[in-house]
Amino acid sequence: MRSRRHVPRSYGQDSLTSTASGFGQLQSRMEGKVVRFVGLGYASVYLVERPAPDDFLGEAKPELMRATLIPLVPKEKIMKIVIAGGTGLIGRKLVSLLSNRFHEVVVASPSAGVNSITGVGLEKAFEGADVVVDVTNPPTFDPAAVMDFFTTSTKNLLSAGKNAGVTHHVVLSIVGTDSLPQNGYFVAKVAQEKLVQESGIPYSIVRATQFMEFMGTIADGATADGEVRLSTANFQPIAADDLAELLADVAAYFPLNRIVDAAGPDRGRMCDLIGGYLASIGDTRIVKADPEAGYFGCPLDENSLVPLGDRRIGSLNIEKWSQRPKAAA
Ligand SMILES: NC(=O)c1ccc[n+]([C@@H]2O[C@H](COP(=O)([O-])OP(=O)(O)OC[C@H]3O[C@@H](n4cnc5c(N)ncnc54)[C@H](OP(=O)(O)O)[C@@H]3O)[C@@H](O)[C@H]2O)c1
Numbered sequence: 001m002r003s004r005r006h007v008p009r010s011y012g013q014d015s016l017t018s019t020a021s022g023f024g025q026l027q028s029r030m031e032g033k034v035v036r037f038v039g040l041g042y043a044s045v046y047l048v049e050r051p052a053p054d055d056f057l058g059e060a061k062p063e064l065m066r067a068t069l070i071p072l073v074p075k076e077k078i079m080k081i082v083i084a085g086g087t088g089l090i091g092r093k094l095v096s097l098l099s100n101r102f103h104e105v106v107v108a109s110p111s112a113g114v115n116s117i118t119g120v121g122l123e124k125a126f127e128g129a130d131v132v133v134d135v136t137n138p139p140t141f142d143p144a145a146v147m148d149f150f151t152t153s154t155k156n157l158l159s160a161g162k163n164a165g166v167t168h169h170v171v172l173s174i175v176g177t178d179s180l181p182q183n184g185y186f187v188a189k190v191a192q193e194k195l196v197q198e199s200g201i202p203y204s205i206v207r208a209t210q211f212m213e214f215m216g217t218i219a220d221g222a223t224a225d226g227e228v229r230l231s232t233a234n235f236q237p238i239a240a241d242d243l244a245e246l247l248a249d250v251a252a253y254f255p256l257n258r259i260v261d262a263a264g265p266d267r268g269r270m271c272d273l274i275g276g277y278l279a280s281i282g283d284t285r286i287v288k289a290d291p292e293a294g295y296f297g298c299p300l301d302e303n304s305l306v307p308l309g310d311r312r313i314g315s316l317n318i319e320k321w322s323q324r325p326k327a328a329a
Pocket of ligand 1: 084085086087088089090091108109110111112114115116117118134135136137138139153172173174175189207208209210211214
């Protein structure tokens with residue numbers, strides 16, 4: 001941990017101008033310094049002792065609102081955070097979000113010279129690290145290869161973390177991993193979660209529902225003879241942007257030592273949500289509701305893929321997400 005500083009309680013609300021975004025996150029600029037509040041069922045405050053870049057509030061200006069400082073618990077951490085899989089869909093967004101919070105962020109992926117399977121580059125990447133966030137994904141989806149990938153990669157990341165004195169291991173998993181024993185990918189994610197839980201390193205496991213960005217792949221996998229047969233089971237996809245914001249908050253917070261679920265705001269039958277999305281982008285394939293369709297060949301119960309208990313809900317629904325400019329996706 002690089003520095004810790006408490007925010008003086010005498011700062012009044014009136015000196016703050018703040019923006020709200022994502023999972024209850026607030027950013028403020030106060031006397032040339034950046035202040036950040038994050039809320040995940042907890043409250044914390046980050047005070048960064050650098051002048052705010054001129055465009056810090058940038059596009060968020062229309063959402064300006066007042067923030068209340070007094071009830072929040074002051075807490076500030078600037079850390080070295082290793083993002084395993086930092087070049088992937090979620091990883092890239094996470095690298096950008098955490099760098100913008102002034103954390104020292106290290107990208108650990110093969111294209112950046114770090115390999116969690118062979119171990120190449122791990123020791124150097126982890127030197128002095130406080131936190132690791134694992135958002136790796138295997139290059140192939142053969143069930144045995146996926147199991148081999150997640151177990152080997154996770155063991156290597158945990159071992160590198162132990163050697164470096166990492167105090168928080170964050171891993172991204174999937175809602176319902178333990179409810180689809182016929183799905184090799186889900187079974188491998190359960191094995192990954194178990195390694196993390198039993199590692200002795202303080203951890204946080206974030207289980208997300210399917211990414212909105214993954215809906216096209218699900219549709220393609222369910223297509224035969226130009227017809228998309230999709231399950232009638234419940235589905236509640238999350239936008240990668242929302243998930244990355246939540247993961248950034250979790251990484252910057254202290255270990256939860258438990259599993260938290262995250263999902264998007266729309267919940268409905270998979271056939272209806274993906275069918276609606278395909279229609280909205282002009283995809284002319286016929287979508288059929290099929291109670292037997294399952295998920296990549298595995299049978300689904302009504303609620304196998306949706307969070308049933310405590311969960312974080314993203315801000316983007318499918319409509320808003322699909323209408324965003326491509327560059328933001
Ligand atoms: N898709 C979904 O709907 C969904 C839902 C919930 C959770 N998840 C989980 O989300 C996580 C991230 O998914 P994603 O779609 O963001 O991944 P992705 O875009 O496929 O990116 C995979 C990342 O893993 C890296 N990687 C591959 N092999 C590696 C190795 N040997 N060592 C280190 N890094 C390696 C890749 O690096 P290179 O770029 O260098 O190859 C890349 O950065 C996965 O664990 C997945 O299980 C997915």
